Amino acid sequence: MRHHHLTHGHVCPFTSEEVVEVVAMTQGEVTVTDADRFGARVDGGPRVTTVHLRGEVDIAVENALREAIDDALECAGRAVVIDLTDVAFLDSTGVQALLAAQAAAEAGRCRLVLRLGPPAERVLDLCGILPRFAVLR
Numbered sequence: 764m765r766h767h768h769l770t771h772g773h774v775c776p777f778t779s780e781e782v783v784e785v786v787a788m789t790q791g792e793v794t795v796t797d798a799d800r801f802g803a804r805v806d807g808g809p810r811v812t813t814v815h816l817r818g819e820v821d822i823a824v825e826n827a828l829r830e831a832i833d834d835a836l837e838c839a840g841r842a843v844v845i846d847l848t849d850v851a852f853l854d855s856t857g858v859q860a861l862l863a864a865q866a867a868a869e870a871g872r873c874r875l876v877l878r879l880g881p882p883a884e885r886v887l888d889l890c891g892i893l894p895r896f897a898v899l900r
Contacts, residue, residue, distance in 0.1 A: 828857065842876065
């Protein structure tokens with residue numbers, strides 16, 4: 764297995780060229796929303812599925828969050844990017860969903876990559892789990 768360091772020592776199981784290709788190939792769209800303060804959009808393509816999250820990720824939106832991530836993880840061997848750049852708040856519900864997504868991705872042989880904004884990165888760092896994820900900036 765190849766490893767490439769993307770940032771701050773976080774290891775991604777594919778090269779930077781593959782990451783760029785995977786992110787660039789995102790296409791298609793399914794929308795899942797739960798209240799005006801949260802949104803989840805799943806863009807699926809032939810080699811990558813991206814979950815774009817925005818707003819506040821907490822227990823009030825748990826079902827919509829898990830539905831969006833579960834839809835993306837039906838990838839069977841493709842890459843999944845969870846984009847948290849527009850997340851303003853992330854609580855333990857969101858942290859648990861990301862850990863579950865990582866485990867499901869590994870079991871389904873998907874590649875999971877997080878794209879983080881400052882609030883999400885801070886929470887994952889404070890929880891001590893940031894090194895568990897491949898991070899794309």
